[in-house]
Amino acid sequence: MLVREFMIYNVIKVKPETSVKEVLEILVDKEIGGMPICDDHDALLGMVSDGDILRTIKPIESQIYGLGLYMEYLAEHNLQTRIKEIADVEIIKIAKTKGLITVYPDDEIDHAVKLLSKHHFKKLPVVNRNNRVIGVISRGDVLRKIQASILTNL
Numbered sequence: 001m002l003v004r005e006f007m008i009y010n011v012i013k014v015k016p017e018t019s020v021k022e023v024l025e026i027l028v029d030k031e032i033g034g035m036p037i038c039d040d041h042d043a044l045l046g047m048v049s050d051g052d053i054l055r056t057i058k059p060i061e062s063q064i065y066g067l068g069l070y071m072e073y074l075a076e077h078n079l080q081t082r083i084k085e086i087a088d089v090e091i092i093k094i095a096k097t098k099g100l101i102t103v104y105p106d107d108e109i110d111h112a113v114k115l116l117s118k119h120h121f122k123k124l125p126v127v128n129r130n131n132r133v134i135g136v137i138s139r140g141d142v143l144r145k146i147q148a149s150i151l152t153n154l
Contacts (some may be wrong), residue, residue, distance in 0.1 A: 003112050004105035006145050007126045007135035010092065013038045016045055016092035023048060023091045035136075036125045037095055042132040044125055046095035054096045057082045102127045105135065112137050134144070 014023055015035045027033070027050055034049030046058070057079065102125050103112045116139050122147060126135035 001106065001109040002103065003107045003109055003126055003137055004135075006109055006112070006141050007105065007137040008141060011036065011136050011137050013042070013093055013133060014048070014091060015039070016090060016147070017087050018091045019085050020053060020091055020094065021087040024053065025026065027053075033122045033138075036133045037092055037097075038133050042134075043129055044100060044127055044133050046097040047093055047100060048091050048095040049122060049125075049126060052094055056086055100125070102131075109142065113142060116142070 012026060012032060013029055014026065016037050016039070019038075023035075026035070034047060034052075036044055037046040037048060099113055101119060101121070103115065105126055105128075112124060114148055115121065116137075121139075123136050125133050125137035126137055128134050
């Protein structure tokens with residue numbers, strides 16, 4: 001079985017200058033956990049996930065020195081401040097851009113499953129030989145196909 005049999009061809013992708021706020025809207029509206037970041041020619045520049053955004057807005061723990069007390073209201077205020085600070089930041093600035101792992105449509109699905117499990121990725125970009133994004137494959141895509149296969153073979 002090949003990656004092309006499991007991948008999603010209708011890829012939701014964003015440009016590097018897309019704001020964090022806009023990416024959040026897409027993630028929520030489309031009910032997805034991440035997407036590729038591409039240039040105008042669909043060349044892969046990065047991947048962004050809901051985890052990348054959460055790690056970026058994570059509140060910085062605060063302590064009042066001298067008292068050694070963690071103040072919960074400071075952390076809450078800090079979270080709201082962090083959200084405001086990053087809302088208009090270009091997504092490429094918080095996304096994974098180095099060491100991107102991709103698969104080709106003609107790769108064996110076993111290879112994609114190994115990468116998804118080894119690196120704990122939710123999805124992988126599927127690229128052509130020119131590094132242009134032509135699809136994505138996710139853990140969910142693979143599991144749905146496996147389930148369908150099991151049900152039809154019963």
